Amino acid sequence: MSLAVQLAGLRLKNPLIAASGTFGYGVEYEGILDLSRLGGIVSKGLYLEPRDGCAVPRIVETPSGLLNAIGLQGVGIRAFVRDVLPRLDGYDTAVIVNVCGDTVEEYAEVARIAEAPGVDALEINISCPNVKKGGMAFGGDPRMTHEVVAAVRKATRLPVIPKLSPNVADVTVFARVCEEAGADALSCINTLLGLAVDVERRMPRLAFGTGGLSGPAIRPVAVRMAWQAARAVRIPVIGIGGIASAEDALEFLIAGCRAVQIGTANFVDPGVYSRILAGLEDYLRRHGRESINDVVGSLRFPDAEETGGGGC
Amino acid sequence: MVATTSPRPPASRDVPLVARRPLQGPYLLLTFRHPEVAGRTRAGQFVMIKANTAADPLLRRPFSIMSVHPAEDTFTLFLKVVGSGTRALADLRSGETAGCLGPLGRPFPMPPEDHEALLVAGGYGIAPFVLFGDELRRAGRRARAFYGGRTSGDLQGHDPFTALGLPLACCTDDGSFGHHGRVTDAVEAYLDTRPGAVTLYACGPDAMLHAAARLAERRNVPAQVSLDPWMGCGVGTCLGCVVRIQRADEPRGKYRCACTEGPVFDARDVVWAGEGSSRARREAAAVLR
Ligand SMILES: Cc1cc2nc3c(=O)[nH]c(=O)nc-3n(C[C@H](O)[C@H](O)[C@H](O)COP(=O)(O)OP(=O)(O)OC[C@H]3O[C@@H](n4cnc5c(N)ncnc54)[C@H](O)[C@@H]3O)c2cc1C
Ligand SMILES: Cc1cc2nc3c(=O)[nH]c(=O)nc-3n(C[C@H](O)[C@H](O)[C@H](O)COP(=O)(O)O)c2cc1C
Ligand code: FES
Numbered sequence: 001m002s003l004a005v006q007l008a009g010l011r012l013k014n015p016l017i018a019a020s021g022t023f024g025y026g027v028e029y030e031g032i033l034d035l036s037r038l039g040g041i042v043s044k045g046l047y048l049e050p051r052d053g054c055a056v057p058r059i060v061e062t063p064s065g066l067l068n069a070i071g072l073q074g075v076g077i078r079a080f081v082r083d084v085l086p087r088l089d090g091y092d093t094a095v096i097v098n099v100c101g102d103t104v105e106e107y108a109e110v111a112r113i114a115e116a117p118g119v120d121a122l123e124i125n126i127s128c129p130n131v132k133k134g135g136m137a138f139g140g141d142p143r144m145t146h147e148v149v150a151a152v153r154k155a156t157r158l159p160v161i162p163k164l165s166p167n168v169a170d171v172t173v174f175a176r177v178c179e180e181a182g183a184d185a186l187s188c189i190n191t192l193l194g195l196a197v198d199v200e201r202r203m204p205r206l207a208f209g210t211g212g213l214s215g216p217a218i219r220p221v222a223v224r225m226a227w228q229a230a231r232a233v234r235i236p237v238i239g240i241g242g243i244a245s246a247e248d249a250l251e252f253l254i255a256g257c258r259a260v261q262i263g264t265a266n267f268v269d270p271g272v273y274s275r276i277l278a279g280l281e282d283y284l285r286r287h288g289r290e291s292i293n294d295v296v297g298s299l300r301f302p303d304a305e306e307t308g309g310g311g312c
Numbered sequence: 313m314v315a316t317t318s319p320r321p322p323a324s325r326d327v328p329l330v331a332r333r334p335l336q337g338p339y340l341l342l343t344f345r346h347p348e349v350a351g352r353t354r355a356g357q358f359v360m361i362k363a364n365t366a367a368d369p370l371l372r373r374p375f376s377i378m379s380v381h382p383a384e385d386t387f388t389l390f391l392k393v394v395g396s397g398t399r400a401l402a403d404l405r406s407g408e409t410a411g412c413l414g415p416l417g418r419p420f421p422m423p424p425e426d427h428e429a430l431l432v433a434g435g436y437g438i439a440p441f442v443l444f445g446d447e448l449r450r451a452g453r454r455a456r457a458f459y460g461g462r463t464s465g466d467l468q469g470h471d472p473f474t475a476l477g478l479p480l481a482c483c484t485d486d487g488s489f490g491h492h493g494r495v496t497d498a499v500e501a502y503l504d505t506r507p508g509a510v511t512l513y514a515c516g517p518d519a520m521l522h523a524a525a526r527l528a529e530r531r532n533v534p535a536q537v538s539l540d541p542w543m544g545c546g547v548g549t550c551l552g553c554v555v556r557i558q559r560a561d562e563p564r565g566k567y568r569c570a571c572t573e574g575p576v577f578d579a580r581d582v583v584w585a586g587e588g589s590s591r592a593r594r595e596a597a598a599v600l601r
Contacts, residue, residue: 024549028572031321032413032547044549052567059544059552064367066544070551073567216367244367267371267545268362269411270324 001284002291003277005039007236007258008159008184010094010120012039014280015253015292016273019240019263020045020098020123020163021070022214025084026091032270037277039259040094043080045125047100048110050076054130055207060196065217065242066264067194069130069208072100077113085118094120096161099152100128107148108155115156122158124149127165127190129212136193139165145174146181153182161238163187164229166218171225172232179233187238187261188226192218215264216242223251230256230297244272246279256297322416322547323348326409327361330386338393339436339468340402341378347385349414353377355444356538356576359389359414360546363400373397374543374571376440376515377415378472390439390469416546418576420444420536422451423511427534429455432499432524434516438469440538441515445476456480458502460495460520464488496523503531514538518585525579529591535579541570548572556583558590565590 003014017040023029026041035041053073060067075083080097088095097114099122101107111122126139126148138144139162149162162178164171166189175186191212196205204210222241230237236259239252244265252260265272280292289295323346331343349359360372378390393402404410420440423429429448431441438459448455456479461467463486474480482490483498491498495516503510512535514524521537528535544550548569555574558565558581565583568574580592 021551022549024547028548032324053551053554056554056567057542057552058554059542059550061370064370066370068550068552073551073554215370264370267550269372270413270547271411 001281003280005259005293007238008121008161010040010159012094012259013092014039014277015259016249016276017042017094017096017238017259017261018266019261020125022263022266025075025080026095027084027087029270033273035088035091035093037273038093040096040120041088042096042123042261043084043098044074045072045098045100045128046074046077046080046110046114047072047102048077048106050074050079057205057207060205060211062194062196062213063217065213065215066267067196067206067211067213068191069206069211071130071208072128077110081113081116085116089118096121096123098123098125098163100125101148104147104151108151111152111155115158119158121184122152122156122160123187124152124160124162125190127163129165129167129191129193129210130208136165136167139174139190140168142173142177146177149178149181149183159184161185161187163190164225165190166221166225167193172228175229175232179235183235185236185238185258186229186233187240188229188257189222189241192221214242216244218242219248219251223255226252226257227255227299243276244268246276246283249276249280250283250295253292253295254297254299256299258296320352322414324411324413327412328409329404329406332404332406335468337465337468340391340393341388341472342391342401342404343386343388344410344412345384345386346412346414349377349387349412350380350382350385353380353387353415353443354419355447356420356440357415357417358546358575359387359412360416360543361389361401361410361412362397363404363410365411369395369397369400371544372411372413372546373401374546376436376538378439378442379446380443390436390442390472392436413546417571418574420513420538420576423453424509427509427511428507429453430499430502430510430512431455431457432495432512432514432516432520433457433459433469434495434520435461435466436469437514437516437520437538438473439515441513442469442472442476444513445473445478449476449478458483458495458498460484460498460516462486494523495520496527499524500527503533511535512579514579522584525582525584525591528579536576537579537582538575539570539577539582540575543571546571557581558583558593560592560596562593
């Protein structure tokens with residue numbers, strides 16, 4: 001029985017990847033869990049320079065979800081390459097750098113520096129809702145999306161994985177633009193733009209005002225978007241959004257995703273990977289499948305006979 | 313910002329509840345079995361814990377470790393029920409499990425040999441001082457506590473602390489128990505008796521911590537404060553718990569994670585709400601001038 005998957009030229013030992021911004025730089029979890037159990041790790045978003053991020057409060061809980069406006073606080077790409085990468089060296093897991101920028105040039109420059117020994121792929125963050133420049137402003141405009149992805153593509157030989165924003169009307173437009181610009185895979189999705197109001201103070205509950213919604217609350221939206229994207233392009237899609245169990249991961253895989261990322265669930269329980277891996281193996285056993293790849297894209301819609309031929 | 317590896321990392325486990333003791337009002341004591349927390353905790357550290365695997369409420373919550381019992385592999389929390397996460401913990405029955413990660417965070421540093429430790433607690437802020445009082449006593453240090461609440465019912469940590477045999481002065485805002493007035497006033501009154509060298513330690517609501525920090529500055533005594541921000545992960549990855557810290561040599565304050573670099577900070581380094589800089593920075597600037 002095999003959980004290994006191929007993706008954008010990478011071979012991952014299993015389809016579970018830690019999502020950007022929810023797993024630090026990986027090293028924070030040393031000793032708490034075995035990093036070599038993960039298919040891959042995506043770093044926190046990295047710019048050229050260190051960033052201080054948004055004011056507090058930065059995180060509030062909403063029903064089955066988490067609304068955050070961290071604002072991409074981070075150490076910057078150079079400190080990551082110098083201080084963090086060597087510490088990840090001993091682990092058998094793919095290292096993916098989440099590339100950020102205020103300008104197209106900055107994305108390309110971060111990508112160039114990120115092409116260091118030990119980095120396996122780049123994820124392009126064109127979808128962060130919590131920054132005034134870059135982020136979602138790029139990922140919400142097909143022309144800008146093309147420009148950023150093409151610039152990063154030119155700057156690196158590493159696999160390039162744009163991360164799509166759910167805050168658009170038609171995700172397939174952006175999926176196709178990324179494919180045309182030379183992307184090797186897609187990450188789908190980042191957080192949904194939200195607003196939570198403190199009714200006593202009549203002010204936003206987050207200091208930044210709006211924030212990005214994650215966690216189980218967004219899963220059906222995320223599965224739908226990943227499914228749409230996977231049907232629109234030939235490159236593989238990595239599903240992200242509200243995964244906390246093997247069943248949740250399977251929803252994305254069956255809908256057509258080659259791998260998945262786990263975000264908010266890392267905060268809830270760092271032991272989540274072991275539980276999901278055990279659950280995936282159990283699923284393959286119960287369904288008599290040899291490989292997780294046999295499950296990918298196996299979603300089937302009932303035909304008219306099965307549904308009794310309803311009206312809509 | 314990148315956390316350094318601790319030689320003794322925290323452990324994530326499903327922990328069974330072994331004892332539950334309701335106190336008055338919204339307070340209770342909960343004891344769980346967790347060998348690493350029982351064996352490794354230093355006073356001031358905390359756990360992230362959640363009663364069940366439901367999606368709502370979603371995240372684990374932070375709680376100071378009030379006492380440890382290494383022989384039984386257990387630790388005890390002093391809990392005040394304020395919302396759905398604390399409610400779910402309070403509703404656990406013996407044998408039921410909770411997801412728990414710990415021990416986490418920077419503990420209280422020991423005071424200098426010749427200092428008396430003044431432990432200033434508000435509400436559930438007494439919890440880490442039960443363990444710290446025990447550590448101080450075992451180390452042969454002098455210590456006493458000042459414990460404040462709105463009303464007598466809020467001083468439910470009185471018995472666990474006095475069981476240590478250390479002096480405890482209680483204060484209530486309404487005068488229903490102990491001194492009538494604020495806990496920092498009681499500390500100030502004690503300092504007026506010229507007790508010799510002291511180090512302040514404070515844990516409680518923000519306003520009390522800030523008052524304790526101002527008192528320490530006025531009286532020129534060292535102070536450590538245990539901050540109480542909202543926490544999402546406990547290990548430095550969600551960046552939700554950051555507080556403004558400015559050391560003497562830093563021209564600007566920096567957001568630092570309370571979960572990994574705190575929750576205990578030197579009060580001089582904290583940039584308090586409504587203040588533009590830290591005491592450490594102001595003092596350094598004054599020396600330069
Ligand atoms: C390091 C640390 C140690 C702590 N130790 C203890 C302890 O020993 N005993 C104890 O009872 N509690 C302790 N707390 C506070 C405890 O974590 C919160 O009360 C708990 O998270 C509330 O969860 P809830 O789901 O019940 O409430 P929620 O529904 O999340 O919130 C209920 C109300 O409490 C407020 N609130 C929530 N979290 C906090 C917070 N961290 N600080 C101030 N107000 C908050 C909310 O704004 C809301 O008004 C500690 C917190 C920290 C950061
Ligand atoms: C606190 C927090 C910080 C995040 N930071 C980043 C980031 O730096 N870069 C990025 O591309 N996505 C970031 N994300 C989005 C996640 O990687 C993920 O796409 C999203 O949370 C949905 O997945 P989930 O529901 O499993 O959390 C962040 C999410 C959270 C909750
Ligand atoms: S609680 Fe998540 S970074 Fe501190």
